Amino acid sequence: MRAGAADDLLADLTAPLIRRSCLTHIERRPARAGRRGSFPEWIDPRLVQHLSSRGITAPWIHQEQAAQLAHDGQDVVLATATASGKSLAYLLPVLTAIGAREHDYAAPRATTLYLSPTKALAADQLTNITAMADGAGIRDARVAVYDGDTPSEQRRWVRRHGTVVLTNPDMLHFGILPGHEQWAHFFRALRYVVIDECHSYRGVFGSHVAMVIRRLRRIAAHYRADPTFILASATTANPELSATRLIGRDVEAVTEDGSPRAGLTIGLWEPGMRTRVDGRGDVARWQDGEGAQVDAHRADEADDVDGGAEGAAGISGAAADEADEGAAGKRREDPLRRSATSEAGAILADLVERDVQTLVFARSRRGAELVSSGAQRLLTQKAEHTAAPGLADRASRIAAYRGGYLARERRQLEDSLRSGELKALASTNALELGIDIAGLDAVVVAGWPGTRASLWQQFGRAGRRHDADGGALALFVAREDPLDTYVVHHPETIFGAEVEASVFDPANPYVMTPHLCAAASELAIRDGEEEIFGPTARDLLMTLAARGVLRSRATGWYWTLSESAHQLTDLRGSGGEPVRIVEQASGVLLGTVDAASAHTQVHDGAVYLHQGRSYVVDRLDVEQAAAFVHREDPLHTTHPQSASSLRIRQIDREVDWADGVRLCFGTVDVTDQVTGYQVRDVFTQAVLAQRPLDLPPRTLTTKAVWWVIPQALTDAAEIPGEELPGALHAAEHAAISMLPLLATCDRWDIGGLSTALHEDTEAPTIFVYDGAPGGAGFAERGADDAAAWVRATADMIGECGCEAGCPACVVSPKCGNGNEPLSKPQAVRLLELLRELDGDAGSGS
Structure with missing residues (x-):
C-alpha cells in the first residue's frame, strides 16, 4: 500500500456510526532500512552466486552473525522479527557443509536434522531448502520430510540417503530415536540440528521436547557425533535462557535485527454493543456490522461446545477456542458486545471491497470458517443491492485456512494467496509460524492469541514486502474477555512491554520419568550419562529400578519390560488415550x-x-x-458442571505479604468430577433442565500458587461473610484470565479453586494451578511476579463498567459452577486490599 494508506483505511473502517468508538488506540511504527553485512569467506561460492542472481548480494547483519557462530560450532538461537530471513541464516552453514565433499573428497560427510512444531512448516521449508540447493547446484543436498504422512517405501530411502531430514518432535520421539540403528549412517554424519520456531515449545509440550532433545544428543554421541544446534525463534524475552533450557547446554543469542521493516499502523479495536432490531426480547436478532443481521443462536454468539470447570484445566485448545465467547456471558442483563468473530468478518468484507489483501487470525477452526463465510455473505449481499462492479467476484476470493484440511488443499490456498488469486484468508494460528506468506496489506487478529509473542508474529504477516515507502495495517479485535478488554484499554501492555519468555520445566518428574524409560530402551543409560537429563535424573532412575521398571547394574540402567517405553509418553499432554x-x-x-x-x-x-x-x-x-x-x-446446548477439591501436598516457598496474608507456591492434588450438566435454550440460554452424571473423579498432581487471606482481614475490610465466597470466586476468575500477561499460557492452560475456609490453610484461600501433571511453569511464573499480577487483575476488574460481573471481567466461560456465586463489588475490594498490602510489605513476591 502507498504511504498513508493505512490511515485512510482506518478512517474508512471507522466511518459508520456503529464503529465510531471502536478504535481505542493507534500505534504507528515507522519503516526501517536494513543493515547489510557480508558473506563469510567459508560459504560455498555456488550459494553466493545463486543468492546474487536472486538480488541478495549480502546478508543482513543478524544472518551473518548467526551463520558464523553456527559454522564455528557454537550453539546459537536467532531471535528476530517475523520475515527477518532466519531460514537463510541456518541454510548458509548447512548447505555449505553438505556441499563440501563435492569439491573436496577429504571433507567429512554432513547431515542435518530439521525440527518444526508442525507438519505444514516442515513442508514449506522442504520447498525453500530444495529450491536453494537446486538453484546452487548442491547435488548432495537430498532434502526430505520424514513424518507420519511419509509412505513406508519413502521412509527407507530417507533413512539411507537423506542429508537434510525435516521432521517434528513427535516423529523424532516415536519413529526415529527408537530405531536409531536404522539411522546409523545419518547420525554418524550429523553436523547440525535446526530447531525452528523454538518459542512454540512451552508448557508441558516444551518440557517433553527438551527431554527428546537430550535423548537425541545422547544417541548422536553414541555414534560419535556432536552436532551444533541452530535455533530460530520469534522475538522473546531471554531467548538464550529458553534455548539453553531446551537443548540442555549453553546457547548464544543473536537478537539485533538487521532486516528492513515496512511501516506498520496498528489499531486496537473494541467491538461496540449489539443493538436489538426487533422486539422479541432475548430471542431477538441483533444488528451486527453494517446492516447485516445475525441470529443470536449463531455458533459464535452462543456456546455450543463446552469448556470445563476451573477444575478441568488443560482442556484441549480446540475446545477452548470454541468456548471463548460462551454462554456464560448471558449472566447479566446488560447488552453484549458484538462478537470478535462477527466484527472481524465485517472488517474483512470492508477490506476486500477496497482491494486490500488481508489475513485474519481467528481463535478456532470454526471461527476461521465463520469469518470467511461472514465476509463472503456481506459482500454478496452488497453486490445484490448495489451496482458496484466486481463485489461478487471478490467475495469468491475469500477462503478459510485451518487444520483438518488436506495438505494438498492447504498448499493450494497458500499458493493462491501468494499469487494474489485469493484476496483474503481467515486462518487459525496455522499461518502464524514461518510459512512464507509475503506482501500482505493488512492483518486482523480476532481475539488475544495467547501471548505477546504470538500477537507480534501475527502482526508481522502484514507488510512483509519490506517496502520502505509503503505501509501496512494490523488490527487487534477484542473478544468480550477480561484480558482482551484490558489490553485494548491498556496499550502499554503490548507496546511498552517485553514479549514473554517461554515457560517450561524440563525437571518436571512427570515429564522426565517416561523419557528416562524411553532413553534406557534406546540405549542402556550408563553410569554418569544420566547427567544429561538433569540433577534429579539419578534419583528418578533409582526409583524406577526399585519399582522393577528398570534393571540396575554396575554399568547402568536397562529397560526390562516387553512393551514399548515410548508409548508411555504423551508429548502433547493430552492426558491419555484419545x-x-x-x-x-x-x-x-x-x-x-x-x-x-x-x-x-x-x-x-x-x-x-x-x-x-x-x-x-x-x-x-x-x-x-x-x-x-x-x-x-x-x-438446546449442554454445559457441564463439576465439583472440585484441592489438597496441598507440599509448600515449596512461602512469602508473607503483610497482615497475615501469605503467598505460597507448591505441589497440590486437584480432584475434579463432572457431576452433571445443564440443558440451556439455544436462543436465550435459559436453563431448561439439570441432569446428573455418574463419571469417575480425575486427580491431577500439579503445581499451584495460592493466597491465604485471614478472615479477620476480610472482616476488617467489611467484606460480608455471606459474600466472601463470591468475592474469592470472582477474584479467582479474574486472576486466571490475567495470568497470560505474565506467562506464555492461555486461560485454558490453568485452573483455579477458591474457598472461604480451606481444610489445609484453615482460612479463605485462592488457588491458581497448572492444568498439566507435575506443572508447566505457569503458576510458578505467577508466583515470581505476583505483585504485577495482582495489580493488573485489580485494574482490570475495577475498570470494567458492569455492575454485577460480565465476560469482560469475572464471568468465565469455563466455570463448572455456572459462575455462581460471584460478587464483583466485593472482589474489587478484596483485590484492592491485596494490592495495598503488597505496597505495605514493600516486596510483593
Whole structure:
C-alpha cells in the first residue's frame, strides 16, 4: 500500500456510526532500512552466486552473525522479527557443509536434522531448502520430510540417503530415536540440528521436547557425533535462557535485527454493543456490522461446545477456542458486545471491497470458517443491492485456512494467496509460524492469541514486502474477555512491554520419568550419562529400578519390560488415550477428543459439534475410550458442571505479604468430577433442565500458587461473610484470565479453586494451578511476579463498567459452577486490599 494508506483505511473502517468508538488506540511504527553485512569467506561460492542472481548480494547483519557462530560450532538461537530471513541464516552453514565433499573428497560427510512444531512448516521449508540447493547446484543436498504422512517405501530411502531430514518432535520421539540403528549412517554424519520456531515449545509440550532433545544428543554421541544446534525463534524475552533450557547446554543469542521493516499502523479495536432490531426480547436478532443481521443462536454468539470447570484445566485448545465467547456471558442483563468473530468478518468484507489483501487470525477452526463465510455473505449481499462492479467476484476470493484440511488443499490456498488469486484468508494460528506468506496489506487478529509473542508474529504477516515507502495495517479485535478488554484499554501492555519468555520445566518428574524409560530402551543409560537429563535424573532412575521398571547394574540402567517405553509418553499432554467419537448407527469414526476433555465435551447427553453438524452423545464408555453419538439438531446446548477439591501436598516457598496474608507456591492434588450438566435454550440460554452424571473423579498432581487471606482481614475490610465466597470466586476468575500477561499460557492452560475456609490453610484461600501433571511453569511464573499480577487483575476488574460481573471481567466461560456465586463489588475490594498490602510489605513476591 502507498504511504498513508493505512490511515485512510482506518478512517474508512471507522466511518459508520456503529464503529465510531471502536478504535481505542493507534500505534504507528515507522519503516526501517536494513543493515547489510557480508558473506563469510567459508560459504560455498555456488550459494553466493545463486543468492546474487536472486538480488541478495549480502546478508543482513543478524544472518551473518548467526551463520558464523553456527559454522564455528557454537550453539546459537536467532531471535528476530517475523520475515527477518532466519531460514537463510541456518541454510548458509548447512548447505555449505553438505556441499563440501563435492569439491573436496577429504571433507567429512554432513547431515542435518530439521525440527518444526508442525507438519505444514516442515513442508514449506522442504520447498525453500530444495529450491536453494537446486538453484546452487548442491547435488548432495537430498532434502526430505520424514513424518507420519511419509509412505513406508519413502521412509527407507530417507533413512539411507537423506542429508537434510525435516521432521517434528513427535516423529523424532516415536519413529526415529527408537530405531536409531536404522539411522546409523545419518547420525554418524550429523553436523547440525535446526530447531525452528523454538518459542512454540512451552508448557508441558516444551518440557517433553527438551527431554527428546537430550535423548537425541545422547544417541548422536553414541555414534560419535556432536552436532551444533541452530535455533530460530520469534522475538522473546531471554531467548538464550529458553534455548539453553531446551537443548540442555549453553546457547548464544543473536537478537539485533538487521532486516528492513515496512511501516506498520496498528489499531486496537473494541467491538461496540449489539443493538436489538426487533422486539422479541432475548430471542431477538441483533444488528451486527453494517446492516447485516445475525441470529443470536449463531455458533459464535452462543456456546455450543463446552469448556470445563476451573477444575478441568488443560482442556484441549480446540475446545477452548470454541468456548471463548460462551454462554456464560448471558449472566447479566446488560447488552453484549458484538462478537470478535462477527466484527472481524465485517472488517474483512470492508477490506476486500477496497482491494486490500488481508489475513485474519481467528481463535478456532470454526471461527476461521465463520469469518470467511461472514465476509463472503456481506459482500454478496452488497453486490445484490448495489451496482458496484466486481463485489461478487471478490467475495469468491475469500477462503478459510485451518487444520483438518488436506495438505494438498492447504498448499493450494497458500499458493493462491501468494499469487494474489485469493484476496483474503481467515486462518487459525496455522499461518502464524514461518510459512512464507509475503506482501500482505493488512492483518486482523480476532481475539488475544495467547501471548505477546504470538500477537507480534501475527502482526508481522502484514507488510512483509519490506517496502520502505509503503505501509501496512494490523488490527487487534477484542473478544468480550477480561484480558482482551484490558489490553485494548491498556496499550502499554503490548507496546511498552517485553514479549514473554517461554515457560517450561524440563525437571518436571512427570515429564522426565517416561523419557528416562524411553532413553534406557534406546540405549542402556550408563553410569554418569544420566547427567544429561538433569540433577534429579539419578534419583528418578533409582526409583524406577526399585519399582522393577528398570534393571540396575554396575554399568547402568536397562529397560526390562516387553512393551514399548515410548508409548508411555504423551508429548502433547493430552492426558491419555484419545476418546473416539463414533456414530452409533453407522459405526463411522467421526473424530477424537483428548482424554482430559472427554468428560466435559462428550459426556452422556452432550451436544457435540463436528464440522458444522450437531450430534448428541448417547453414551460415553470410559473404559473403551469411546463416545457413541447420533445426528441431531437440538434447540438446546449442554454445559457441564463439576465439583472440585484441592489438597496441598507440599509448600515449596512461602512469602508473607503483610497482615497475615501469605503467598505460597507448591505441589497440590486437584480432584475434579463432572457431576452433571445443564440443558440451556439455544436462543436465550435459559436453563431448561439439570441432569446428573455418574463419571469417575480425575486427580491431577500439579503445581499451584495460592493466597491465604485471614478472615479477620476480610472482616476488617467489611467484606460480608455471606459474600466472601463470591468475592474469592470472582477474584479467582479474574486472576486466571490475567495470568497470560505474565506467562506464555492461555486461560485454558490453568485452573483455579477458591474457598472461604480451606481444610489445609484453615482460612479463605485462592488457588491458581497448572492444568498439566507435575506443572508447566505457569503458576510458578505467577508466583515470581505476583505483585504485577495482582495489580493488573485489580485494574482490570475495577475498570470494567458492569455492575454485577460480565465476560469482560469475572464471568468465565469455563466455570463448572455456572459462575455462581460471584460478587464483583466485593472482589474489587478484596483485590484492592491485596494490592495495598503488597505496597505495605514493600516486596510483593
